[in-house]
Amino acid sequence: MVRFSGVTKRYGDLTVLDNLDLDVAPQEKVAIIGPSGSGKTTVLRMLMTLERIDDGVIYVDGRPLTHMESNGGLVRANEKYLRSVRGDIGMVFQHFNLFPHMTVLRNCTEAPINVLGLPKAQAEERAVELLELVGLGDKLGEYPQRLSGGQKQRVAIARALAMRPKVMLFDEVTSALDPELVGEVLNAIRMLGKQFQLTMLMVTHQMGFAKEFADRVCFFYEGKIHEEGPPEQIFNAPERERTQQFLSAVLEAG
Amino acid sequence: MPLKSIVVTAIIAFAAGLVFASFAGYELFIPGLLEGTWITIKITLGGALLAVVAAFIAALAKMYGPAPIRWLATCYIEVFRGTSALVQLFWLFFVLPQLGVTLSPMMSAILALGLNIGAYGAEVVRGGINGVSRDQWEATIALNMSRPLALRRIILPQAFIAMIPPWGNLFIELLKSTSLVSLITISDLTFRAQQMNQATFRTLEIFTLVLLIYLGISLLITFGMRALERIATGGIVRGRAS
Numbered sequence: 017m018v019r020f021s022g023v024t025k026r027y028g029d030l031t032v033l034d035n036l037d038l039d040v041a042p043q044e045k046v047a048i049i050g051p052s053g054s055g056k057t058t059v060l061r062m063l064m065t066l067e068r069i070d071d072g073v074i075y076v077d078g079r080p081l082t083h084m085e086s087n088g089g090l091v092r093a094n095e096k097y098l099r100s101v102r103g104d105i106g107m108v109f110q111h112f113n114l115f116p117h118m119t120v121l122r123n124c125t126e127a128p129i130n131v132l133g134l135p136k137a138q139a140e141e142r143a144v145e146l147l148e149l150v151g152l153g154d155k156l157g158e159y160p161q162r163l164s165g166g167q168k169q170r171v172a173i174a175r176a177l178a179m180r181p182k183v184m185l186f187d188e189v190t191s192a193l194d195p196e197l198v199g200e201v202l203n204a205i206r207m208l209g210k211q212f213q214l215t216m217l218m219v220t221h222q223m224g225f226a227k228e229f230a231d232r233v234c235f236f237y238e239g240k241i242h243e244e245g246p247p248e249q250i251f252n253a254p255e256r257e258r259t260q261q262f263l264s265a266v267l268e269a270g
Numbered sequence: 271m272p273l274k275s276i277v278v279t280a281i282i283a284f285a286a287g288l289v290f291a292s293f294a295g296y297e298l299f300i301p302g303l304l305e306g307t308w309i310t311i312k313i314t315l316g317g318a319l320l321a322v323v324a325a326f327i328a329a330l331a332k333m334y335g336p337a338p339i340r341w342l343a344t345c346y347i348e349v350f351r352g353t354s355a356l357v358q359l360f361w362l363f364f365v366l367p368q369l370g371v372t373l374s375p376m377m378s379a380i381l382a383l384g385l386n387i388g389a390y391g392a393e394v395v396r397g398g399i400n401g402v403s404r405d406q407w408e409a410t411i412a413l414n415m416s417r418p419l420a421l422r423r424i425i426l427p428q429a430f431i432a433m434i435p436p437w438g439n440l441f442i443e444l445l446k447s448t449s450l451v452s453l454i455t456i457s458d459l460t461f462r463a464q465q466m467n468q469a470t471f472r473t474l475e476i477f478t479l480v481l482l483i484y485l486g487i488s489l490l491i492t493f494g495m496r497a498l499e500r501i502a503t504g505g506i507v508r509g510r511a512s
């Protein structure tokens with residue numbers, strides 16, 4: 017479903033992602049873990065087309081993301097092509113990024129109406145259904161500011177899903193939350209993972225959640241996948257020293 | 271803040287009342303001054319409308335237009351900010367006719383002052399748009415919105431709120447600069463005052479009245495913009511993204 021092929025990203029002299037290869041199957045749930053600064057966010061941001069790729073190609077559903085085929089070769093994608101591929105991908109951010117001037121419902125119908133061209137009634141029906149699913153059926157007319165962090169993040173999840181993406185990206189979506197609100201957001205993700213046929217890439221520090229939810233765990237270190245495998249293997253019997261060090265440090269912290 | 275301006279206004283009004291109480295016959299000047307006031311208001315309103323339109327077009331062109339359009343917008347902004355409003359006014363009124371384009375004095379006045387304030391306004395619009403956090407843009411990309419759509423529905427409505435107070439300042443600047451139009455034969459408030467002063471030499475009464483009228487209009491603008499800000503803010507607290 018998603019394939020990174022030799023993807024490199026640099027900021028000036030700093031190589032943030034180094035010749036990354038990563039293949040994610042349809043409906044696979046991949047947890048990305050690793051120390052701060054190892055390039056986890058960058059992976060998601062490049063897939064969401066928020067960052068340029070310096071080298072390599074990302075394929076989504078077999079189509080190159082930032083390049084399009086033209087006369088047998090690959091050229092840089094134009095806006096129209098980029099938007100057609102990007103439609104398959106949705107993202108939830110660490111800091112929610114809700115639209116503060118719109119109600120919860122409007123946050124979730126704005127793009128379906130104006131991007132997908134859904135009639136208003138149908139967009140609202142879809143949004144209400146999703147908001148009820150994440151337990152916010154009673155907050156439709158509320159403005160984001162009056163919600164708790166956990167509620168905001170659940171709106172952000174519903175908003176992304178209202179676009180019916182095939183791939184969902186989650187970047188530390190519980191890191192900005194008070195500890196007691198983490199559970200409700202993870203529950204929402206769990207439920208949606210069952211309800212929809214989604215491929216998911218999630219950067220997370222919730223090791224318990226990763227262990228239970230993910231099909232595969234990738235440990236990032238210095239812009240590379242240092243070790244990967246099924247959760248049982250990575251968490252119970254990590255082979256490489258960096259992975260062991262990281263996990264024991266995380267577990268110690270709580 | 272509103273309380274403070276109300277107190278200041280009251281003190282000025284009281285002082286003015288004392289001044290007028292000691293002069294008889296000042297009401298003689300009022301009809302003439304009010305006629306001038308109406309002209310001043312018309313130029314201010316017309317200029318403000320033009321300024322807002324010009325500012326948005328110039329700012330959006332400069333930020334998002336293709337190179338030649340961007341360059342044109344930059345030229346407009348720099349020329350109108352970098353030269354004086356008086357020279358612009360004279361240029362439109364006295365030079366354009368020599369190039370074969372004759373505008374009425376009112377047209378020249380509204381055009382010159384509106385475009386002048388619009389050039390400053392373009393920077394206000396640009397600042398407002400840049401003030402919306404990058405996170406908001408990123409959310410629109412993640413929802414696959416096109417840039418024009420994102421600008422129209424997500425970015426500008428948030429930028430708009432931050433722009434209201436600086437636009438209030440610009441409208442007051444505009445009001446004050448309208449007194450320049452007396453130099454191209456328009457009988458605005460300032461022109462009327464000078465005319466009456468030359469005829470009667472009652473300088474104290476005339477210019478005190480004129481001062482109060484300008485102050486009144488500018489307070490009206492201040493209150494109007496504050497009301498607009500309250501309406502626009504609605505449920506949202508300014509500067510706080512979610």
Ligand SMILES: Nc1ncnc2c1ncn2[C@@H]1O[C@H](COP(=O)(O)OP(=O)(O)O)[C@@H](O)[C@H]1O
Nearest residue numbers: 027030032050051052053054055056057058059
């Ligand atoms: N816009 C940027 N400019 C310069 N350096 C950046 C930028 N964004 C990220 N980086 C750097 O790239 C590295 C990887 O960042 P990131 O992907 O956010 O790491 P992680 O999410 O794993 O903590 C970090 O060293 C970070 O400082």
Ligand SMILES: [Mg+2]
Nearest residue numbers: 056057058188
């Ligand atoms: Mg990160």
